[in-house]
Amino acid sequence: MTRGREKKIMAYVVTGACVDCVYTSCVDECPVAAFHEAPDKLLINPETCIDCDACVAACPVEAIHAEDDVPEDQQEWIAINLTAEEFPVIEAAKDALKGPKCVNPNAA
Ligand code: SF4
Ligand code: SF4
Numbered sequence: 001m002t003r004g005r006e007k008k009i010m011a012y013v014v015t016g017a018c019v020d021c022v023y024t025s026c027v028d029e030c031p032v033a034a035f036h037e038a039p040d041k042l043l044i045n046p047e048t049c050i051d052c053d054a055c056v057a058a059c060p061v062e063a064i065h066a067e068d069d070v071p072e073d074q075q076e077w078i079a080i081n082l083t084a085e086e087f088p089v090i091e092a093a094k095d096a097l098k099g100p101k102c103v104n105p106n107a108a
Pocket of ligand 1 (some may be wrong): 013017019022026027041042058060061062063064074
């Protein structure tokens with residue numbers, strides 16, 4: 001399936017469960033620094049991601065999905081991750097945000 005992108009399609013996507021939780025434990029698993037830090041969430045840069053699957057199990061709120069497995073009610077997150085380059089790369093885990101909208105502040 002083509003999405004009008006020249007390099008490749010996106011393979012891994014951060015979805016809504018990350019918002020305001022931002023545990024960042026996924027970051028330390030990524031071998032290519034594909035995560036970018038927006039104010040209330042992380043996003044995966046599809047130009048950097050090598051589709052290795054290493055980050056998925058590290059997320060305590062199961063926010064990361066392969067693009068083909070993004071739940072129906074989270075489909076808008078595929079487009080949101082395309083904006084990742086608007087935000088700085090995050091290369092190391094840090095304290096979780098655990099803001100008021102975090103779906104599970106006790107997950108980790
Ligand atoms: S581990 Fe999950 S909740 Fe934490 S920053 Fe990564 S995607 Fe977001
Ligand atoms: S799938 Fe691999 S390369 Fe892509 S964001 Fe996750 S850990 Fe990084």
